[in-house]
Amino acid sequence: MTRCRLCGSAALASVVDLGATPPCESFLAADQLDRPEPAYPLHLRVCTDCWLAQIPPLITPEETFTQYAYFSSYSTSWVEHARTFVADAVQRLDLGTDAFVVEVASNDGYLLKSVVDRGIRCLGIEPSVNVGAAARDAGVPTLTEFLDPATGAAVRAEHGAADLVVANNVYAHIPDVVGFTRGLRALVADDGWVCIEVQHLLTLIEENQYDTIYHEHFQYYTVASAMRALASGGLTLVDVELLPTHGGSIRLWARPAESAGEPMRRVAEVLDREKAAGLQELSGYAEFSARVAKVRRDLLRFLIEAAERGETVVGYGAPGKGNTLLNHCGVRPDLLPYTVDRNPYKHGRFTPGTRIPVLPPERIAADRPDYVLVLPWNLRAELVEQLSFVHGWGGRLVFPIPELSIVEVAS
Incomplete structure (x- = not known):
């Protein structure tokens, strides 16, 4: 990796080097055990210009997500988390049966099932053929595609603009963060909302959660770096929630820049916490590698x-x-x-x-x-x-x- 995938800077500093490993979801069948198995470097770096933490894009999303081993519905607590989110979002945004909700990386329909149950029109966009089929079997309309600006524009042309676009636990999974963000903007109505959940780099560092660094996760966000990423696609952060999921996540509420208005106070509060932790200077990352070695x-x-x-x-x-x-x-x-x-x-x-x-x-x-x-x-x-x-x-x-x-x- 020579340049930051968000801002293009060459000022990348090492955070932790985990050696070389195979892609984390490439489980082997018994007849594959005597075959060679590719392994790729797993080296986390941070850009000292925009402070986006990232690993090199050595594998493509197509290699990982066309057939996928992870089905969200097998976690009882995760399904309940999604159900609660839907209930809260419907109330917060006053979504009625005339609304349209799109979820990107909708997996097996674990979240949109709650939207369907409320009689709200929805669509999942899920690249994995096998889990997308499971979603359709569960009654959740699902398109098998990766999101980019062209896909976003095509969905909008066919189905209309979305009042809410949900992108939970996917914003780290795409190497083309700018193109993906532009795809989100293409999906959402000019006065609509985009809601993203992604692991918080602050807790990853503080709680030593280095095992969440893997090849599917191309980048690792603070609120500060997420704001820059959202802006690259014409979206503005309005609110943020701190969540306990995945050891500590951030829920980002964003809107198209022209309708966003001023951010809520919680955004400044979390930015202050990140700055106090040193995550906008190299000192905040200095001891992480030693703590990883101790684990x-x-x-x-x-x-x-x-x-x-x-x-x-x-x-x-x-x-x-x-x-x-x-x-x-x-x-x-x-x-x-x-x-x-x-x-x-x-x-x-x-x-x-x-x-x-x-x-x-x-x-x-x-x-x-x-x-x-x-x-x-x-x-x-x-x-x-x-x-x-x-x-x-x-x-x-x-x-x-x-x-x-x-x-x-x-x-």
Whole structure:
């Protein structure tokens, strides 16, 4: 990477280098285990001119998202988060049955299903063929496309301008941030709203959430850098909410520049927090790499010592972030013989790079391991409850982020 993808500056500084890993959702079928597996550098840098944190665009969205292993509906808490968002947005924007809502990267329809249930016209734009088909099966109108200005203009011409465009957990996933933002502007009505949820770089740094750095996430936003990105497509930030999702996210409410008006007070408040944390100077990033290295040492020490004591450790979940962690730490089946996941698409497959088998969740109760390493740590409250049965045989949960912690769960 030689230039910032947002402002074009060559002033890029290293934040953390995680080596080379395969794409985090490229799970392997059994017949692929003896084939070569490509790995790509995973090196986070920050632009010292516009302060957008980013990794090189070494893989294309087409390689990752045409067939996708992640289905949002398998997370109970995430579906509830989406349902609550829809209810709040309908009230906030006074959306009636004559409104039109578009969601970009709509996945399996987990969010728009709540819009359909309210009788509001909607459309999902989802590039992944398999998850888009699941959305249509659930009754959610879904277009299989990537968003760019041409797609946005075509949807607007066919369906009309959107009163609300939702782009949750996708703004980090596109290397052409300017073109994508212009696509959002093409979709939204001149007096409409764009709502974006994306992980907050502030909490990523503060809470040591380095496993959310992976090849699907091309950039990592502060509110300050998000404002610059939105402006590149003719959108202006009006309001921001701080959310607990994904370990700490920002919900950005933006409008076309000509109708935006003055931003709400919360925007200035979050900008002040980011500035106080040093995220607009290199000092704010200085210690991050050392804290990342400590996570690796602590997790490996725990796994090795458990193995030497004859104790069993298995994984729970097979999320993209887990594959960053496992590859960076060099964990293999000798230390983690398998992980489990609720998504049947992943059953019988193997994690990229580390080749750890992914099995159905029922395997944990059958094997009664001493420890369960929880890889989707961002769902901690949900999973502590789901895994309470582990207490029945004296098992414990292990969370690797932000620092290693071992939890005794109540039955």
